[in-house]
Amino acid sequence: MSATTEAPARTYSAYSAPLWQRLLLTRETAVIALTAAVILYSIANVPNFDGPLTIKFLLQDIAPILLIALPMTLVIITGEIDLSVASIMGLSSVLLGVLHEGGMSVPAAALLALLAGLACGALNGFLIAYVGLPSLAVTIGTLALFRGIAVGLLGTKAITDFTEKWSDLATGTIGETKIPLVMIPFAVLAIGFVVLLHFSTFGRGVYDIGLNDEAAHFTGVDVARTKLVLFMLSGVVSALAGIYFTLRFGSARGDNATGYELQVIAAVLLGGVSIFGGRGRLHGVLAGVVLIGVLSSALRLESVTVNVTNIIVGLLLVASVILPNVLAAASSRLPRKATPAAPRESHTPDNAASAGVTTRGSDS
Amino acid sequence: GCGGDDGGDSGSDSGSGGDGGGALSMTMLPKNLGNAYFDTSTKGAMTAADELGADMEEVGPETGSPDAQVSYINTVAQQGKDALIISANDPDALCDAIEEARSADVKVVTFDADTNPECRDLFINQATSEGIAAKQLELIAEEIGGSGEIAILSASANATNQNAWIATMEEELASNPDYADIELVDTVYGDDEDQKSFDQTEALLQNHPDLKGIISPTTVGIAAAARYLSDSEYKGQVALTGLGTPNQMREFVEDGTVASFALWNPGDLGYLATYAAAALVDGSITGEEGDSFEAGELGEFEVGADGTVLLGEPFTFNADNIGDFDF
Amino acid sequence: MNTDVQPASEVSSGEALLVEPSRLSPTRRAITTVLRSRELSIFLVLLAVVVLATSKNNSFLFSSDGWRNFLLNPSILVLLAVGQGVVIITRNVDLSVGSVMALTAYLTGRLFIDHPGLPIIVVIAACLLLGAVLGLVNGLLVAYGKVPALVITLGTLYIYRGIMLTWAGSDRINAGDLPREFLRLGTRSVLGVPMLTIIAVLVLAAVGYYLHTARGGREMYAIGSDPDAAVLYGLPVRRRLLAAFVLSGALAGLAGALYTARYGTVSSSVGSGIELQAVAAAVIGGIAIFGGSGTVWGAAIGAFLLVTINRALPSLGIEDFWQRAVVGALILGAIVLDRVLAVRQARKLAESRDRS
Amino acid sequence: MTATDTAAPVLELRDVSKSFGPVVALRSGSLRVDGGSIHALIGENGAGKSTLVKVVAGVHRRDSGVFELGGEAVDFSSTADSKGAGIAVIYQEPTLFPDLSVTENIFMGRQPLARGRRIDRAAMITEAEGLFARLGVRIDPRRPAAGLSIADQQIIEIAKAISLDARLLVMDEPTAALSGVEVDRLFAVARSLRDEGRALVFISHRFDEVFALADTVTVMRDGSYIDTRRIDETSPSELVSLMVGRDVDELFPKVAATIGEPVLQVSGLNRSGVFHDIDLEVRAGEIVGLAGLVGAGRSEVARAVFGVDHYDSGTVTVNGKDVKEHDPRSAIRAGMAFIPEDRRKQGLVIDSSVTRNVAGVIRRGIAKAGLLTAGMENKAAGPWASRLEVKTSALDMNAATMSGGNQQKVVIAKWLATNPKLLIIDEPTRGIDVGTKAEVHRLLSELAGQGLAILMISSELPEVLGMADRVLVLCEGRITAELDRAEATPEAVMHAATHHLEDAS
Numbered sequence A: 001m002s003a004t005t006e007a008p009a010r011t012y013s014a015y016s017a018p019l020w021q022r023l024l025l026t027r028e029t030a031v032i033a034l035t036a037a038v039i040l041y042s043i044a045n046v047p048n049f050d051g052p053l054t055i056k057f058l059l060q061d062i063a064p065i066l067l068i069a070l071p072m073t074l075v076i077i078t079g080e081i082d083l084s085v086a087s088i089m090g091l092s093s094v095l096l097g098v099l100h101e102g103g104m105s106v107p108a109a110a111l112l113a114l115l116a117g118l119a120c121g122a123l124n125g126f127l128i129a130y131v132g133l134p135s136l137a138v139t140i141g142t143l144a145l146f147r148g149i150a151v152g153l154l155g156t157k158a159i160t161d162f163t164e165k166w167s168d169l170a171t172g173t174i175g176e177t178k179i180p181l182v183m184i185p186f187a188v189l190a191i192g193f194v195v196l197l198h199f200s201t202f203g204r205g206v207y208d209i210g211l212n213d214e215a216a217h218f219t220g221v222d223v224a225r226t227k228l229v230l231f232m233l234s235g236v237v238s239a240l241a242g243i244y245f246t247l248r249f250g251s252a253r254g255d256n257a258t259g260y261e262l263q264v265i266a267a268v269l270l271g272g273v274s275i276f277g278g279r280g281r282l283h284g285v286l287a288g289v290v291l292i293g294v295l296s297s298a299l300r301l302e303s304v305t306v307n308v309t310n311i312i313v314g315l316l317l318v319a320s321v322i323l324p325n326v327l328a329a330a331s332s333r334l335p336r337k338a339t340p341a342a343p344r345e346s347h348t349p350d351n352a353a354s355a356g357v358t359t360r361g362s363d364s
Numbered sequence B: 001g002c003g004g005d006d007g008g009d010s011g012s013d014s015g016s017g018g019d020g021g022g023a024l025s026m027t028m029l030p031k032n033l034g035n036a037y038f039d040t041s042t043k044g045a046m047t048a049a050d051e052l053g054a055d056m057e058e059v060g061p062e063t064g065s066p067d068a069q070v071s072y073i074n075t076v077a078q079q080g081k082d083a084l085i086i087s088a089n090d091p092d093a094l095c096d097a098i099e100e101a102r103s104a105d106v107k108v109v110t111f112d113a114d115t116n117p118e119c120r121d122l123f124i125n126q127a128t129s130e131g132i133a134a135k136q137l138e139l140i141a142e143e144i145g146g147s148g149e150i151a152i153l154s155a156s157a158n159a160t161n162q163n164a165w166i167a168t169m170e171e172e173l174a175s176n177p178d179y180a181d182i183e184l185v186d187t188v189y190g191d192d193e194d195q196k197s198f199d200q201t202e203a204l205l206q207n208h209p210d211l212k213g214i215i216s217p218t219t220v221g222i223a224a225a226a227r228y229l230s231d232s233e234y235k236g237q238v239a240l241t242g243l244g245t246p247n248q249m250r251e252f253v254e255d256g257t258v259a260s261f262a263l264w265n266p267g268d269l270g271y272l273a274t275y276a277a278a279a280l281v282d283g284s285i286t287g288e289e290g291d292s293f294e295a296g297e298l299g300e301f302e303v304g305a306d307g308t309v310l311l312g313e314p315f316t317f318n319a320d321n322i323g324d325f326d327f
Numbered sequence C: 001m002n003t004d005v006q007p008a009s010e011v012s013s014g015e016a017l018l019v020e021p022s023r024l025s026p027t028r029r030a031i032t033t034v035l036r037s038r039e040l041s042i043f044l045v046l047l048a049v050v051v052l053a054t055s056k057n058n059s060f061l062f063s064s065d066g067w068r069n070f071l072l073n074p075s076i077l078v079l080l081a082v083g084q085g086v087v088i089i090t091r092n093v094d095l096s097v098g099s100v101m102a103l104t105a106y107l108t109g110r111l112f113i114d115h116p117g118l119p120i121i122v123v124i125a126a127c128l129l130l131g132a133v134l135g136l137v138n139g140l141l142v143a144y145g146k147v148p149a150l151v152i153t154l155g156t157l158y159i160y161r162g163i164m165l166t167w168a169g170s171d172r173i174n175a176g177d178l179p180r181e182f183l184r185l186g187t188r189s190v191l192g193v194p195m196l197t198i199i200a201v202l203v204l205a206a207v208g209y210y211l212h213t214a215r216g217g218r219e220m221y222a223i224g225s226d227p228d229a230a231v232l233y234g235l236p237v238r239r240r241l242l243a244a245f246v247l248s249g250a251l252a253g254l255a256g257a258l259y260t261a262r263y264g265t266v267s268s269s270v271g272s273g274i275e276l277q278a279v280a281a282a283v284i285g286g287i288a289i290f291g292g293s294g295t296v297w298g299a300a301i302g303a304f305l306l307v308t309i310n311r312a313l314p315s316l317g318i319e320d321f322w323q324r325a326v327v328g329a330l331i332l333g334a335i336v337l338d339r340v341l342a343v344r345q346a347r348k349l350a351e352s353r354d355r356s
Numbered sequence D: 001m002t003a004t005d006t007a008a009p010v011l012e013l014r015d016v017s018k019s020f021g022p023v024v025a026l027r028s029g030s031l032r033v034d035g036g037s038i039h040a041l042i043g044e045n046g047a048g049k050s051t052l053v054k055v056v057a058g059v060h061r062r063d064s065g066v067f068e069l070g071g072e073a074v075d076f077s078s079t080a081d082s083k084g085a086g087i088a089v090i091y092q093e094p095t096l097f098p099d100l101s102v103t104e105n106i107f108m109g110r111q112p113l114a115r116g117r118r119i120d121r122a123a124m125i126t127e128a129e130g131l132f133a134r135l136g137v138r139i140d141p142r143r144p145a146a147g148l149s150i151a152d153q154q155i156i157e158i159a160k161a162i163s164l165d166a167r168l169l170v171m172d173e174p175t176a177a178l179s180g181v182e183v184d185r186l187f188a189v190a191r192s193l194r195d196e197g198r199a200l201v202f203i204s205h206r207f208d209e210v211f212a213l214a215d216t217v218t219v220m221r222d223g224s225y226i227d228t229r230r231i232d233e234t235s236p237s238e239l240v241s242l243m244v245g246r247d248v249d250e251l252f253p254k255v256a257a258t259i260g261e262p263v264l265q266v267s268g269l270n271r272s273g274v275f276h277d278i279d280l281e282v283r284a285g286e287i288v289g290l291a292g293l294v295g296a297g298r299s300e301v302a303r304a305v306f307g308v309d310h311y312d313s314g315t316v317t318v319n320g321k322d323v324k325e326h327d328p329r330s331a332i333r334a335g336m337a338f339i340p341e342d343r344r345k346q347g348l349v350i351d352s353s354v355t356r357n358v359a360g361v362i363r364r365g366i367a368k369a370g371l372l373t374a375g376m377e378n379k380a381a382g383p384w385a386s387r388l389e390v391k392t393s394a395l396d397m398n399a400a401t402m403s404g405g406n407q408q409k410v411v412i413a414k415w416l417a418t419n420p421k422l423l424i425i426d427e428p429t430r431g432i433d434v435g436t437k438a439e440v441h442r443l444l445s446e447l448a449g450q451g452l453a454i455l456m457i458s459s460e461l462p463e464v465l466g467m468a469d470r471v472l473v474l475c476e477g478r479i480t481a482e483l484d485r486a487e488a489t490p491e492a493v494m495h496a497a498t499h500h501l502e503d504a505s
């Protein structure tokens, strides 16, 4: 071979599964299908699920999780994790309350709370990306730290007198529809994150880091800065979710949103993101969040206790990660069917280059 | 992909589903499940519902947080139930959700812990703040001989009812000459969790070596504090009183850790709330001051100011009478 | 330098030692190891906290209750931290311990209520067994499902607690339901040391000894250090993982029983959030979150520190609302310290290469 | 087949096959190894040698074929089984436990026990010291394995395998990371094991080693058995043609290129403990070889120049412009390309597709307004992949499933796509078969001819001498010689590479 002669193009169709297969046989499609199935089943069988209020309450309930799942997906794809999101929600909630009580208008206080969220994310990101500490340990620490500051600032008391106008905004719907207003910022963010992750150079870097951060570094991806940015995004979006949470319930408390981090992570993993990083797509994650939301909504309507809902969510989570492996193991046990005929590579003796590599066709 | 068969159908066992046409349907939503106090009130509510021929189900969150309660209030609105009986985890946070439910024609009765008066139809008050505060001060003053340091072990810092009682107690301590020698040195919060209340008791005793008495106006708190005291060096030295249930406190009253404590009958509270809700639904009352209704074996009640119905005076339990109760 | 210009032909099996002899005597080496260890530094922090708190308030340590609580309160977390530590050493994590603890705590009460007169030891054994079974489920899923433990145990965290709450319904265990003898186990002391502490220390010593001196224990370190290499090496990876999870489950089961003995009541929130405390204790105590290094001694000291700080803050005049913030700062401090020490160590190595 | 004097061979494989999904890694592997002999296994990259080894080791289970050990049919389902059966394996990639001490690494799972099934640490350390003595190396048995160089790690692997006292020892490219001295020592040990009557399988891409060590050699191609020869009855050229199915004429096709202006200038580069006062210059069209013993710090210098590592002081300029310290992106912008020594860990995002890898560095350039689609990447990567004849046009194939040589081509393609002015290439042909090796050399030569400046690090002396216009020799982090192509004899380079050691002893 020489660098100037063009090699004849070969196709190895056996390698790339047909397009429809690649699109359909994915984790994401499975989650979406399951979500759709649960929705259809609930509409048909769960009393009042088809009622007019369901969609509004459902979306209001899952809004904070939807929001935080966006940056969390990216964080987990880089192979890190952020356990401090719910504590940042709590902290931004308390800050909003304390500042508002101190005489600041809601938008000004919210802005400061967002900045605080950004700062929290920056602290996480700095320790993880630049000091090189494991994110699991760091965010377990900041989980306690941020929540501790929130509770420390406000004790266990609550601040509840928010300007009516703003709480109405948080609970209001778009025009005559039943879609909550919060879906507008969510939609904007969702589009932004989809573009960022799937259609930008930054997003390619995110996947590369998750698969092999050393190689990404050698390729000129700024690993540390990417991680810092992601944790800051995670912080600021969590703060936004905290503000929404506060205004929706009209109550700023230090213990707001306790335990949400595990819900977010469960939803993200259910949506097909690999905890090892490098794999996962946003539409699967959003379907995962909706799936959990629909399940809890339907089960509540059936007056099933939250315990059973938790059991089902837990089982789904375990099954969703176990099943692909079990299926893979099972299919490898089955006698291998002859693979579709691939163009068999001829070992022309005069072509050293082609002789060096195994043919990947079937041996039938 | 995989089939979508799990999940949705596993929940059809317990719920009564929708409201079957004419029958009165109600939901009981305590602060949290798995709490003996609320179990008793739910039992009372169920009894009343049976008498009324109404459908009654109990739902609730695992932990006493307002946001978890909101989902259940929303569900009640979706189901279009006739009435919701609720003990509120936060006076303000639930208002929007309750209003939404009321606009879906659900009557809302609060009991045990109120929301802002505007957002609900009626509040069933177990006892007046004054009555409760006075009772507990009276008990503690008696036990510590009218002088010394005391402390309060409360539930969470924004439990409405607790805070109202504490405020009243503070006023009373400051103004009542009988309590001139009693000093309230600390108020701590056990968040209605056993372990936290237990640890808080320890911290109180450690930080205030001269402490003579503890008031714990919450059933979880007083039981945890009693457990701590009963095998510590402070047993018999530090007096404990507050609000507790006889079953939880029996052991400590019998072994002398606690001399007396107070409470109303939570069963009666649930029973009364159910009758009040039924009266609201059938339109015989609207929640105006002065309305009156019949509450089965408890007799007749009248709605007071701010849409409040008062159950009665708290009852004092001590070694002499505790054997008569089982809740 | 590790290269040598000696001609190859001279190399034979019977040749004299060419290995650079260690310049330190064994005792000196042991002493430097201890002095450099993370366990010691965290222990010093613990000591400082205790001294500070005691100087402000004598009864923090020097009262019968103060002393007892100093030893007693961390015992349950020590048990969990030991189990968690072993799991983390194998590069896994067990988030379900809080839920396992809740299940066995309820089981304890249930057994005493349903079978009055059951010997205490049988009840504790039942809790250990149930915990071990639940841990085995985690272990099987992780080892055979080839899925990360974080995901599996996050799932079983929900599942186990859901089962506990469904089983318990609105039931609740009160001190009155339990035999006095059992409750006394939670507070009784032998020679000034509470029973629970003795149990925790015995467990700690056994596990610590096993990890240090048994093949199985060393294999757990190896697996955590590089799981793929462990497979290539032919170590019984699955068996060791199962053992780690079973141990963690069993200790959580024991912790559940002891919790009931100590607190007398079992509510729906028993042990919720304690899994993160157990992880935090292990991390503070110097167990690397990605496995392969650290000791359960460190994890136990970490657990002591966490609990003691909580108790000390009010004595130090800090409102107890700030406890969690302090704990968070402590965790961050511990891992940053680890990092700083590691970097310094690396620089020293580099410098020593320069000089040689 | 060879004439053998023993009855049953220690290892016998016949028509063994193994597939990974659609990839047939081993089509019909056959191997017959007798006791008391050293059997070399050679073949191009991806010929299936490592797969064969892993079947023997019990890492993979064969799909079909005969597998006999000492005449008895066996079927291993784990590496523990093979160990139990007396097989020791050194894998291609070192597999150490970084947190554990060197000694524990060697004896893991079979530590000497004292009373009460307690591990006898003292005995273990003594034994480890004995092993190191036998290998003639000086490694502190108590130090953790973390931080050891690849060569040291490979030595520990060898010590581990020897200590197993196995009847069959399989070594998959044990010498790839070793320097000449260490290779000699390893060979001495291997011969003594053979003389004890054990069977050894030795995989290497270096013919000089095969001829120096082996008694018999088996050639594989495309996952299939080709032939077995006695070593004294064959020649390198015959083996090469068996391997690749044709003759490889020229291994080092050095083309004279016109040497232009300096492209890379490094001056006073220092990093304490690693390298000192590095001054070097690479001109357009020039190939500069960086030679030295393993561990001399060549890779570290290269990494610092490219900016993936820190340095303490010094400057790096490309075409007269300063390159920021510790910032690979600035180096790429300045026109540097860097092909690191470990392609699986550093060169490639191994679990990603060929397209994503090739487009990895240039994606900023091909993006429109910062936005990027898979189609755009395919379009950009396609030509580069086919220019280097990366062995598949299935651009969405996972790089992990490719053989070493093809992976290396993907890395080269990825960097050529950036149109660099300077190429730093660390061990360009480590673990690559002859056929591909010649291609890589021809390519480098051609690129230099087109005016690219190349800094080439290599542990293979013939490669350095054959390819470089100028040779810099590094010893213990210092440049100890700068030799022109004419002056660069093996003796001169080796002298410079060891002169510190000689001074010391």
Ligand SMILES: Nc1ncnc2c1ncn2[C@@H]1O[C@H](COP(=O)(O)OP(=O)(O)OP(=O)(O)O)[C@@H](O)[C@H]1O
Residues within 6 Å of the ligand: A358, D020, D023, D024, D025, D026, D043, D044, D045, D046, D047, D048, D049, D050, D051, D052, D092, D400, D401, D402, D403, D404, D405, D431, D432, D433
């Ligand atoms: N786990 C795997 N999954 C998929 N394909 C694999 C796997 N392991 C090896 N292969 C493929 O099998 C073929 C043979 O690989 P193998 O590693 O055995 O070659 P080799 O002869 O050792 O090459 P080298 O000299 O580069 O080490 C290659 O094409 C490789 O891509």
Ligand SMILES: Nc1ncnc2c1ncn2[C@@H]1O[C@H](COP(=O)(O)OP(=O)(O)OP(=O)(O)O)[C@@H](O)[C@H]1O
Residues within 6 Å of the ligand: C353, D146, D147, D148, D149, D150, D151, D177, D274, D292, D293, D294, D295, D296, D297, D298, D299, D300, D341, D459
């Ligand atoms: N991971 C590491 N941690 C600490 N020191 C290391 C590490 N890797 C290498 N070193 C040291 O750095 C110096 C140079 O390392 P290295 O062996 O990579 O140099 P090299 O000349 O590039 O050799 P090679 O041919 O193996 O690439 C040596 O003294 C070595 O011991």
Ligand SMILES: [Mg+2]
Residues within 6 Å of the ligand: D049, D050, D051, D092, D172
């Ligand atoms: Mg190989």
Ligand SMILES: [Mg+2]
Residues within 6 Å of the ligand: D298, D299, D300, D341, D426
């Ligand atoms: Mg190198």
